[in-house]
Amino acid sequence: MVTLKELSTQELFGPGHRMCTGCGPAAMARITMKALQKPAIVVNATGCLEVASTIYPDTAWKVPWVHTLFENTAAVASGIEASLRKEGKADAVDIVAFGGDGGTFDIGIQALSGALERKHDFTYICYDNEAYMNTGIQRSGATPYGAATTTTPAGSKIAGKTDAKKDLIGVCVAHGVEFAATASVAFWNDYITKVRRAAAVKGPAVIHVLAPCPLGWRFDTSQTIKLAKLAVQTRYFPLYEVENGNYKLSMKVPNPTPLEEFLKPQGRFRHLFAPEFVKNLEELKRQVESNWNRVARLCGEIPVPASSSPSQPAN
Amino acid sequence: MNGDEAVAFAAKQAQVDVVAAYPITPQTIIVERFSDYVANGEVDTQYVCVESEHSALSACVGSSIAGSRVFTATSSQGLALMHEVLYLASGLRTPIVMAVANRALSAPINIHNDHSDMMGSRDCGWIQIYAENAQESYDWTLQAFRIAEDHKVSLPVTVNLDGFTISHAMEGVSVLEEDEVTRFLGKRTPMYKLDIAKPMTFGALTLPDYYSEFKQQQVEAMKNAPPIITSVANEFNRISGRQYSNLSGFNTSDADAAVVCMGSVAGTARTVATKLRKQGKRVGVLKLWQYRPFPTQEVARALSKIKSVGVIDRAVSFGAPYGALGSDIASTKVLTGIQTKIFNVICGLGGRDIKPADIEGIFERALRHAEGAPIDDPLTLLGVRP
Numbered sequence: 001m002v003t004l005k006e007l008s009t010q011e012l013f014g015p016g017h018r019m020c021t022g023c024g025p026a027a028m029a030r031i032t033m034k035a036l037q038k039p040a041i042v043v044n045a046t047g048c049l050e051v052a053s054t055i056y057p058d059t060a061w062k063v064p065w066v067h068t069l070f071e072n073t074a075a076v077a078s079g080i081e082a083s084l085r086k087e088g089k090a091d092a093v094d095i096v097a098f099g100g101d102g103g104t105f106d107i108g109i110q111a112l113s114g115a116l117e118r119k120h121d122f123t124y125i126c127y128d129n130e131a132y133m134n135t136g137i138q139r140s141g142a143t144p145y146g147a148a149t150t151t152t153p154a155g156s157k158i159a160g161k162t163d164a165k166k167d168l169i170g171v172c173v174a175h176g177v178e179f180a181a182t183a184s185v186a187f188w189n190d191y192i193t194k195v196r197r198a199a200a201v202k203g204p205a206v207i208h209v210l211a212p213c214p215l216g217w218r219f220d221t222s223q224t225i226k227l228a229k230l231a232v233q234t235r236y237f238p239l240y241e242v243e244n245g246n247y248k249l250s251m252k253v254p255n256p257t258p259l260e261e262f263l264k265p266q267g268r269f270r271h272l273f274a275p276e277f278v279k280n281l282e283e284l285k286r287q288v289e290s291n292w293n294r295v296a297r298l299c300g301e302i303p304v305p306a307s308s309s310p311s312q313p314a315n
Numbered sequence: 316m317n318g319d320e321a322v323a324f325a326a327k328q329a330q331v332d333v334v335a336a337y338p339i340t341p342q343t344i345i346v347e348r349f350s351d352y353v354a355n356g357e358v359d360t361q362y363v364c365v366e367s368e369h370s371a372l373s374a375c376v377g378s379s380i381a382g383s384r385v386f387t388a389t390s391s392q393g394l395a396l397m398h399e400v401l402y403l404a405s406g407l408r409t410p411i412v413m414a415v416a417n418r419a420l421s422a423p424i425n426i427h428n429d430h431s432d433m434m435g436s437r438d439c440g441w442i443q444i445y446a447e448n449a450q451e452s453y454d455w456t457l458q459a460f461r462i463a464e465d466h467k468v469s470l471p472v473t474v475n476l477d478g479f480t481i482s483h484a485m486e487g488v489s490v491l492e493e494d495e496v497t498r499f500l501g502k503r504t505p506m507y508k509l510d511i512a513k514p515m516t517f518g519a520l521t522l523p524d525y526y527s528e529f530k531q532q533q534v535e536a537m538k539n540a541p542p543i544i545t546s547v548a549n550e551f552n553r554i555s556g557r558q559y560s561n562l563s564g565f566n567t568s569d570a571d572a573a574v575v576c577m578g579s580v581a582g583t584a585r586t587v588a589t590k591l592r593k594q595g596k597r598v599g600v601l602k603l604w605q606y607r608p609f610p611t612q613e614v615a616r617a618l619s620k621i622k623s624v625g626v627i628d629r630a631v632s633f634g635a636p637y638g639a640l641g642s643d644i645a646s647t648k649v650l651t652g653i654q655t656k657i658f659n660v661i662c663g664l665g666g667r668d669i670k671p672a673d674i675e676g677i678f679e680r681a682l683r684h685a686e687g688a689p690i691d692d693p694l695t696l697l698g699v700r701p
Contacts, residue, residue: 039511043377051520059516064509066380067518068373068403075370079335079377079385080509082361086332086383093511111373114366 001189002196008034017053017060022221024211024228025049025127027185029098032125033063035195038094043077045103046070048134048213049127071107073097074115074124081120094199095122101142102132105166116175116204123198124206126168129213137216141166144236146284147268149216154271159280164287172206173242179205181241181250185212186228190250194241210237218267230262235292240299247298256292259285318449318481319344321488322388322414322474325456327352328496329412332383332503335363335374339393340426341478342416346388368393372400372411379409380517382508384460387411390478391418394432398439404471405440405533407518410463410503411471413441414456417578417629418478419665427666428478430578430629434639440533442472442540443607445577449486452476454557455604457496461547464503467539475606477579479666495554537608544605561610563602564617566592570599572681573618575644576627577603580669584627587674598678609643615651618644622685623656625677629663637694656684662697673697 012033019026025048033040042065044050050067053060068076077097084090099108104126112124131149132138138151145164148154152161172180178201183191191209198205212228214221231237234257239250263269263284272281296302316324323345326334336346352358361378365371368389379385389397394415404411415433419425433443442462446452452474459472476482491499507515521529541561548559565585567573574584581602588598601617601624603610618624628638637645641659648655660677663669677697684690 041381041509041511054516054519056519056521056525059519061516062514064511064514065516066377066509067520068376068407069399072370072373072400075335075365075373076377078363078365078370079333079374079379080381082333082335082363082374083378083381083383086359086361110366111370114370117366118363 002192012062014060016058019052022214022224024185024224028127028209028211031188032195035192036094040094040096043073043097045073045099047100047103049098070103072111073099073108074112077122078115078120081122090121097124099126101128102140105141105168116177119203121203126208127211129211131216133213133216145287146272146280159271159277168208177204179243181207182239183207183209184228184232186225219265233257234259234262236262236288238292238295240295249299249301259288316488317483317485318452318476320348321449321453322456323348325453326386327358329460329500331360331386333361333378333385335365335371336387337365337368337371339390341482342388342390345414368396372397375411376404376409379411380509382505384503385411388414390416391420391432401436401439408469410469412459412463413473415473415475416478416482417475425665428480429664433475434630442470444604445475445606447579447581448481449488453488458547458551460500462544465543466506468536468543470536480579540608561605561613565600567599567601567617571597571622571685573599573601573621573624574677575601575624584674587671591678611647614647615653618655619653621655623681625681626659628661631661658690659694660697
C-alpha cells in the first residue's frame with residue numbers, strides 16, 4: 001500500500017472548484033488524480049463534480065478534461081480511446097471516466113455496458129453518494145433501502161426508499177472485466193492501490209467508490225471521512241475487488257460496529273428510529289447483512305450454502 | 316454502386332481516423348461496407364461498433380475532440396435518439412461528418428423515405444446538405460469533411476440521402492482517384508484537442524453570463540460557412556468536373572413557375588419540367604443542396620423573376636403554417652422582398668411514390684398562380700386518400 005510520503009504533492013484537481021465543504025466526491029477526485037501515474041485525460045459525466053469544477057471561465061482541472069452529457073460518459077471515453085489507439089498513444093495515457101451513481105447505475109448503464117463489452121482501455125470510476133445530489137437529492141438505483149430522498153421522502157406511510165441498492169460490481173463483473181473493485185474515500189491508500197491497479201489493466205476496469213455527501217445524507221460536514229469509514233466498519237459497504245472473476249475482500253470486518261452508529265448521524269435515516277418504522281430499520285439491517293454474506297461468500301470468506309442461489313456468480 | 320455504398324467509399328477515401336456507428340435501415344449498408352473495408356485491411360480506421368446511436372455520436376464527439384477525423388451514419392429513429400448529442404456536437408464545435416439516409420419517423424413505424432428525421436433536428440446547429448442521387452452523396456460526403464474541418468466553420472455536417480430511393484438504388488458513380496482525394500482533403504488539423512501536453516477543459520458549465528456568447532459564436536460559424544462551402548465546391552468542381560454550389564437552378568432564369576425541392580425528387584421534377592418546356596410552358600426547378608445554413612440570398616436571386624413556386628416538403632411540421640422548406644422560402648420572400656407567390660406541398664411521406672403526374676400537377680398549379688389565380692390553399696398534403 002502506498003504511504004503518504006510516496007504520494008504526489010502535485011494537485012491536478014483543484015484548487016478552484018466549488019464543491020461543498022466536506023464533499024466526499026471532491027476528496028475522491030483529488031486522491032484519484034494523485035493516484036494516477038501516467039498523464040491522464042478525464043471524462044466527466046454531468047453531476048456535482050462536473051458542474052462545481054468547471055464553471056466557465058474557470059476550471060479546477062490541470063489535465064485535459066471533457067464533459068459532454070449525463071449518460072454517455074463511457075461512450076465518449078470509448079471515442080477518445082479509439083483516437084488515441086489510432087495515434088498509437090493509447091499506452092501513454094490513462095483515460096479516466098468519472099460518473100456519479102445516477103450517471104452510472106441508472107442513466108449511464110447502457111453506455112457503460114457497451115464500453116465494457118467492447119473492452120476499451122479506460123478506468124471507469126463511479127463516485128457513489130447514493131442519490132442524485134446535484135439535482136437535489138433524488139433517489140437513484142444506488143440509494144439504499146430506507147433512505148429518505150426528495151423523491152422517496154420519509155412520509156407517514158412510506159419510510160423512504162422501498163427498493164434495495166443495485167449491485168454495480170456484479171453487473172460489471174458479468175461483462176468479464178479484468179478488474180473491478182469497491183472503495184471508500186476514507187481508506188485512501190486502499191483506493192489509490194485500486195486506482196493504480198485499474199489504470200494498469202489493458203482494457204476496461206471499474207471502481208465503485210463510496211463518497212458521502214453531507215448535504216444529501218444530512219450530516220455534519222466534519223464527519224465525511226468518519227462516515228465513509230463507518231460504512232465499511234459496519235459492513236454496510238464491503239470493500240472488495242474482483243480480478244478476472246475472483247472476488248477478494250480488501251478489508252475483513254470480523255467485529256462489525258453496530259449499523260446504528262453509521263445510520264444515526266445521518267438525517268436521511270432518522271425516520272427509521274421512530275417506533276412506527278422499526279420494521280423498516282430491521283429490513284435495512286437484514287439487507288446489509290445479506291449483502292455482506294453474499295460478498296463474503298463470493299470472496300470465499302464464508303462457505304457457500306448448498307442451497308445457494310444459482311443466479312449468483314460462481315466463485 | 317448504390318447511395319450507401321458511395322458514401323461508405325467516400326468515407327474510406329477520406330481516410331477517416333474513427334468511425335463509431337450503429338446499424339439502422341436504410342443506412343445500414345454504409346456501416347456494413349465500411350466494416351468490410353476494416354475487415355479487409357483497406358482502411359486504417361478505428362471502427363467502434365457501439366450499442367446505440369446515442370453512444371455512436373457520443374463516441375464520435377469524444378474522438379473529434381481528441382483530434383480525429385470522424386464519420387458516422389444514421390437514419391430516422393437513430394437520428395432522433397441522437398438528438399441531444401447533435402446539439403453537443405455543434406456546441407462543442409466538433410467537425411463530424413454524418414450521412415443520414417432519410418427515413419420517416421415512428422409512429423406508425425415506417426422504414427421508407429421522407430425528411431421528417433432531419434427536419435425534426437434542423438435547428439441542431441449542423442450544416443445540412445441534401446443529395447439528389449448516389450453521385451451527389453459521394454461528392455458531398457467528400458466535400459463535407461473539408462467544410463466541417465475548416466477552422467472558420469468547425470461545425471458538424473450531415474449529408475442527407477433519401478432512404479432507399481438513393482441509399483439502395485444502384486447507379487453509375489464516378490469516383491476520384493485515391494491520391495486526388497488525399498490532396499483535396501489533406502489531414503485534419505484541429506484548432507484545439509484533448510492534449511496531455513496542453514491541458515484544456517472542454518464542455519464547461521456555462522451560466523447566463525457567457526452562454527449567449529457561445530451561441531453567438533455558433534451563429535458566426537454558420538455565417539462563415541456559405542463562402543467556405545462555395546470555395547470548397549469550386550475546388551471540387553475543378554478536380555471532378557462537376558458543378559456544385561449552394562443550390563442548383565434548372566431553367567429557372569426565364570421561368571414563370573417553378574418547383575423548389577431537395578433530394579431525389581429533383582430528378583423527377585426536372586424530367587417533368589423538360590416535358591412541359593417542350594409544350595411551351597416556362598417552368599423550372601430550384602434544388603437546394605445546402606439547407607443549413609439556408610442560402611437566403613441565393614434563393615432570392617434564383618426566384619426573383621419567377622412568379623409562382625410550389626415548394627415541396629417531405630415532412631409535416633405539425634400545426635405550423637408551412638412545412639419546413641416552405642417556411643424558409645416564405646421567410647426568404649419576407650426578408651428579400653421578392654414577389655414570388657408561394658404554395659407548399661407536402662408529399663412522399665413514408666416512402667409514398669412521387670409520380671411525374673404529381674409533379675406535373677404542382678407545375679400546372681404554379682402556372683395558374685403565375686397567371687393570377689389566387690392561392691386559396693397555401694399548404695396541401697398531396698395524394699392522400701380521404
